[in-house]
Amino acid sequence: MNRVITALTMAGGLLSAGTASAAAVTGVAVDAYEVYTELTVTTDKAAAFTCEAGGEPHTLVLTVAAAAPAGLTVAPAGRVAVARVAAERGATTFILKTGEDVGSFRAYATKQPPAVVVDIYRKLELTPKRPPRPYATAFRGKTVLLVDDDDGPDNGNKYSIDVDDTYKAAMKRLGLKYDIHIVRTGQAGPNAAKLAPYPLVIWYCGLDARPAVITAADEGALLEYINGGGRVVLICQNYLSDSSNQGRSRFCREGLGITGMKADTQVDAVRPGPTITALEDAEISLNNELTRIGNWGDAFVAPDDACVILVGKDGKTYAEVRRASAGGVAFFAVALENMGYASRVGEVLAAALDELVKP
Numbered sequence: 001m002n003r004v005i006t007a008l009t010m011a012g013g014l015l016s017a018g019t020a021s022a023a024a025v026t027g028v029a030v031d032a033y034e035v036y037t038e039l040t041v042t043t044d045k046a047a048a049f050t051c052e053a054g055g056e057p058h059t060l061v062l063t064v065a066a067a068a069p070a071g072l073t074v075a076p077a078g079r080v081a082v083a084r085v086a087a088e089r090g091a092t093t094f095i096l097k098t099g100e101d102v103g104s105f106r107a108y109a110t111k112q113p114p115a116v117v118v119d120i121y122r123k124l125e126l127t128p129k130r131p132p133r134p135y136a137t138a139f140r141g142k143t144v145l146l147v148d149d150d151d152g153p154d155n156g157n158k159y160s161i162d163v164d165d166t167y168k169a170a171m172k173r174l175g176l177k178y179d180i181h182i183v184r185t186g187q188a189g190p191n192a193a194k195l196a197p198y199p200l201v202i203w204y205c206g207l208d209a210r211p212a213v214i215t216a217a218d219e220g221a222l223l224e225y226i227n228g229g230g231r232v233v234l235i236c237q238n239y240l241s242d243s244s245n246q247g248r249s250r251f252c253r254e255g256l257g258i259t260g261m262k263a264d265t266q267v268d269a270v271r272p273g274p275t276i277t278a279l280e281d282a283e284i285s286l287n288n289e290l291t292r293i294g295n296w297g298d299a300f301v302a303p304d305d306a307c308v309i310l311v312g313k314d315g316k317t318y319a320e321v322r323r324a325s326a327g328g329v330a331f332f333a334v335a336l337e338n339m340g341y342a343s344r345v346g347e348v349l350a351a352a353l354d355e356l357v358k359p
Contacts, residue, residue, distance in 0.1 A: 039096055041116045049116045051107035060096040060105060064116050096120065135353035136175060138199070144176050145198040147190060149183040149213075150206025156185040163206040163335075169342030170349055171202075178202075188217040192224040200353075201225065205236035206335065213238045219251035222329075226255055229326035231356050233349065237335045240298035247300065256331050257303030257322055264296050270318055270334065273308035278351040283313065288340035297334035307355045310334065310348070319348075321355040328356050 041049075041064050049064045096118065106119045132140075148154065152162030164180075171178050179198075183189045195201050203222075205213055214222075214236060222232055240247045241263035252258045268286050272279040286295045299316035302308055309330065310319035319332040330352040336345045 039094065039118045039120075041094065043114050043116065045114045049107065049109065051105070051118055060118065060120065062094045062096060062107065062116065062118055064092055064094070133350060133354055134357050135350060138353075138357040139176055142177070142199050144171075144178045144200040144202060145190075145195065146171070146178050146180045147183060147201060147203040148180055149189055149203060151183075151185055152206060155182055161207050163204065163337040166337040166342055166345055167202065167204055170346040173343060173346035174350060174353075176200075188215045188221075190221065191217070192221040192228070195221060195225040195230060196228065198230070200231045200233070200356075202233040202349075203235065204336075205238065206337065213242050214245075214251075216244075216249075219249055219255075223251050223255050226324055226327040226329055231328050231330075233330040233332070233352060233356070235332040235336050237295075237297045237333055239331075240300055240333055241296075247298075255322075255324055255329050256300075256320070257306060257324075258300045259303065260301035261333075262299040262316065265299050265312065265314060265316065266295050267297055267299070267312035267314055267316070267318065267334070268295050269313045270310040271313070272351070273311055273317075273319075275307060276309060276351050276355075278354060279347060284310075284339055284344065284348070286334060286338040288338045295334065295338060300333055309352050309355070319352070321352055323356070323358070330356050 039062065041062070043064065049062065051060060051062045107116065109116050146164075146167055148162075148164050150161070150163050151157045152160045152164070154162050154164060168178075168180075181190050181194065189203065201222075214234075222234070226232055239245065240252070240258070240261045245252065246263075247258050247261040269283050270286065271283050286297075297312075297318055299312060299314070299318060300320075302317045302320045303322065306320040306322040308317050308320055310317070310332070312318050318334045319330070321330045322328060332352075336348060339345055339348065
């Protein structure tokens with residue numbers, strides 16, 4: 001880069017300049033930076049201004065002592081955005097959303113033409129970027145389906161608990177677009193035709209402890225979807241111990257491959273399975289009191305062809321991924337919302353999804 005620049009880091013510094021004078025800035029080494037975006041605000045005369053890091057990691061706020069109607073100015077990457085204000089109207093604020101982390105910026109006033117200029121710099125990658133996670137590649141640009149089967153107030157049961165927000169927040173952290181299907185209290189979930197358009201279905205049951213929490217119709221729909229190449233994440237701490245199931249249904253045998261289970265162990269902490277390296281925590285607590293759900297997970301015996309995702313501190317299996325037929329299924333016999341944080345839930349789901357999309 002052959003431009004000579006001075007810059008101020010994004011850590012909340014403030015720049016200001018008087019009319020027609022360059023801003024006083026704190027110099028930093030910029031050898032590893034490149035020009036990312038430039039915003040130019042032209043005025044009837046060079047204006048006083050301030051420029052500072054905003055309240056978000058990817059935001060700068062430029063306030064110029066001349067105003068146009070209030071509005072949002074987005075400076076796209078690699079482009080020069082130009083806005084004009086009238087000097088006599090007072091101050092106006094431009095919010096610059098850069099779209100990714102920015103290493104530094106420079107703001108200054110010019111005389112000819114009278115303008116305020118903000119150069120934004122991003123840090124160059126000194127090492128190759130990490131490849132995207134396998135799940136992110138597999139589902140890029142696609143929409144997945146959340147099946148809300150938690151039997152909470154949104155589903156028609158005012159006496160239970162909704163856990164939707166945990167999974168919606170996890171989807172945001174995973175970067176996945178989603179539709180949502182709400183299962184009404186006492187009814188079966190979506191059929192195979194409803195599931196078929198989606199490359200991934202995440203089905204969560206929350207506290208739903210009624211008999212037949214996953215109905216025979218639900219099991220048939222899931223098995224048909226998986227056999228057609230679909231991928232399922234089933235999160236249900238009551239599924240195996242359900243009085244109508246006890247781990248003996250066709251879906252348990254053919255889809256999950258489970259040959260044995262122990263009901264309601266009340267395990268309160270789990271750790272990553274032996275081959276799961278994406279989860280850094282040695283132990284993950286299930287004692288989130290915000291949901292008031294309690295730990296009623298079921299331990300089970302995973303088949304030899306499954307990847308164990310979570311192991312309890314009792315040494316038993318509580319989550320697996322199994323590729324079946326043309327698709328696959330990740331099964332969690334503990335309530336992930338009891339992990340307490342959407343970020344933690346997202347990390348665990350990401351580890352399972354990476355396994356689920358492996359060839």
